[in-house]
Every structure is written in C-alpha cells, then in structure tokens.
Amino acid sequence: MSRVVVVGSFNVDHVWATATLPRPGETLSGRYSTGPGGKGFNQAIASARAGAPTGFVCALGDDPGGELARSLAAADRIDLRALRSDEPTGTAGIYVDAEGRNSIVIGPGANGALSTAHVDGQADAFGSAGVVLAQLESPTEAIAAALRAARAHGAIAMLNPAPANALTTCELLALADIITPNETEFAGMVARHVGERIDGDAIATLDEARLHALCRELLPAGTVVVTLGASGCFVSHAEGALRGDDKPFYRLAAEQVHAIDTTGAGDAFNGALAASLAMAPDDAFALHLQFASRYAALSTEREGAALAMPHRGDIVTRFA
Numbered sequence: 001m002s003r004v005v006v007v008g009s010f011n012v013d014h015v016w017a018t019a020t021l022p023r024p025g026e027t028l029s030g031r032y033s034t035g036p037g038g039k040g041f042n043q044a045i046a047s048a049r050a051g052a053p054t055g056f057v058c059a060l061g062d063d064p065g066g067e068l069a070r071s072l073a074a075a076d077r078i079d080l081r082a083l084r085s086d087e088p089t090g091t092a093g094i095y096v097d098a099e100g101r102n103s104i105v106i107g108p109g110a111n112g113a114l115s116t117a118h119v120d121g122q123a124d125a126f127g128s129a130g131v132v133l134a135q136l137e138s139p140t141e142a143i144a145a146a147l148r149a150a151r152a153h154g155a156i157a158m159l160n161p162a163p164a165n166a167l168t169t170c171e172l173l174a175l176a177d178i179i180t181p182n183e184t185e186f187a188g189m190v191a192r193h194v195g196e197r198i199d200g201d202a203i204a205t206l207d208e209a210r211l212h213a214l215c216r217e218l219l220p221a222g223t224v225v226v227t228l229g230a231s232g233c234f235v236s237h238a239e240g241a242l243r244g245d246d247k248p249f250y251r252l253a254a255e256q257v258h259a260i261d262t263t264g265a266g267d268a269f270n271g272a273l274a275a276s277l278a279m280a281p282d283d284a285f286a287l288h289l290q291f292a293s294r295y296a297a298l299s300t301e302r303e304g305a306a307l308a309m310p311h312r313g314d315i316v317t318r319f320a
Helices: 039-049 064-075 109-113 116-120 123-127 140-152 171-175 183-194 200-205 208-218 265-279 285-299 312-318
Strands: 003-007 011-017 031-037 054-061 079-085 090-096 102-107 129-134 156-159 223-227 233-236 249-252
Touching (some): 003 039, 031 039, 031 064, 039 064, 064 079, 090 109, 140 171, 156 171, 156 265, 183 223, 208 223, 249 285
Parallel strands (some): 003 054, 011 090, 129 156
C-alpha cells in the first residue's frame, strides 16, 4: 500500500462557540475550547484515520504546542518529519456559530519557517508516497518543493489551495495534478488567473459545462474538485485523463448529516481523498470522491478539527 505524505501546518486552535459570528466592533459571550489543528495536521490525521500510512512534514516550535503535535502524531502512528523552529508553534483563533459556520484567523508562527531544504531532505518519505498533499499555510517555496518531489517520485501531486488569499502565482498550479478549492477559493483563483469575476456563492448553481470550462482554463492538464459545502462537489477532469471515470465532469451530492461544526470539514475531505487514492489507485475517481464526501460529512457531526476526524470504521458503520 502506498503512503500519503502531507506537507503543511500545525496550529494550536483556540475556539469560541457563539450563537452568531461576531460583527466588527461587537463583543459576544461564548464557550471556549482549545485543541490541535492546522490544515496540514488536520489532513494528516484524516489520512491516517482513513486507513493510509501517513507522513507529515512540518515545522514546530520548541514549546508545549510542538510537544502536543509530537504526541498526537505518535498516537495516530503518523511519521512526523518536523523542523524544530525558534518561532512559537502556530495558532488559530476560530469562532463557530450555532449553525456550524466558522470564521478563522491564523498566526503562522513556526509554520512560516518550513524550508525548502527541510522538504527536500525527506526524499525517503516521498519515495514511498502514492499521494503528496499540500496546502497554503506554509511558505510557497516549501509547498512547491513538495509538489516537485511528488512528480519526481511518481506520486500524485495534490494541492488544497487554502487559505483563499494565499495562491498569488500560477507556479503551484502548474505543479499540481489535482486541486481541491472550495467555492470561495475557486472564485478567487478564477478572478486572479483566468481574469473572470464570478460570485463564489453562485458557483453551486452555475451551468456544469460552464463550470467545467473554467476549471479547464485554471488547470488544463489536471483534475479540479470544487467543494461546495451542503451542495456537494463538482469534478472536472482533463480530456483523456479521466482517472477511471466515464465522463469528464459531474456533480456529487452532499451526504445528509446533522452538522454541528464545519471546522475542518474541508481538511477531512482532502485527507480522506488522498488516503483513498493512495490505498486503491486503480479505483474510479468517483469512488474516491464518494468516500471523501462521506468522511467529511461525518466529521461535521463532531466538534473540533483534528480530533474530530473519524476512523475508517466509523464511515463503514454509518454509510453501510
């Protein structure tokens, strides 16, 4: 079985649950909790719990947050490849409302110290990878090195282009085989790299052929998966590279669940998709997508990010 190598961020999350999200200048009362997070770590935990041998390349501070990451990675049998930084371990402030919606502010800390040299030094991990998964909470140069390593070792280079304002050049897109933006991220990339402005909230209702055309302009040779929250997701493949599917584009409906916290749902989707691709590379892409969608849906029925990630058996039980 091939492994998944996740390259990205670890944060200590500080979470406030409130009835409504705070408006500018507004002070609200809420319920506080803290725990591990960061898009990279969330995705690594999801990949491991979805069943794939998983490595995680990151940068951590020499502090309690860093020690938390090390202990949690060991508990989920994640092969941790952490650069030790003089900066504090990354943090995130998260507000979650009564409908499960969230607003997040990131303090990069040690995540900003992840270097190309450290990524390049993990050749043994990349050599056994079926999928390399990266996000944009770490320096662009380090993420580019990870995607190049994926290509060099014959792995799928998978990029989750989040947060939405971090993808400023086309370089990373050219290195990716699969990208997984949400509707906000997709609208931002289309505006920046295609030159067309579309409303992120309207993407779920766009004509499928039109949405496919935009995806092809954005990533001509690869696969684009646009996650649409409660509206499911949209898939667009390059012609002649359908990844086992029988059509170049289609929608997949969302699973019906009782969401209480959507924090980390996108990370759950990405980690599970990477794991499924690594574990069963000959399966049709639609089957991988179905598993990832179910995995992400179930994660929203639990509070938190990394520690809310389901185990593979949970998915089998719930969606048998």
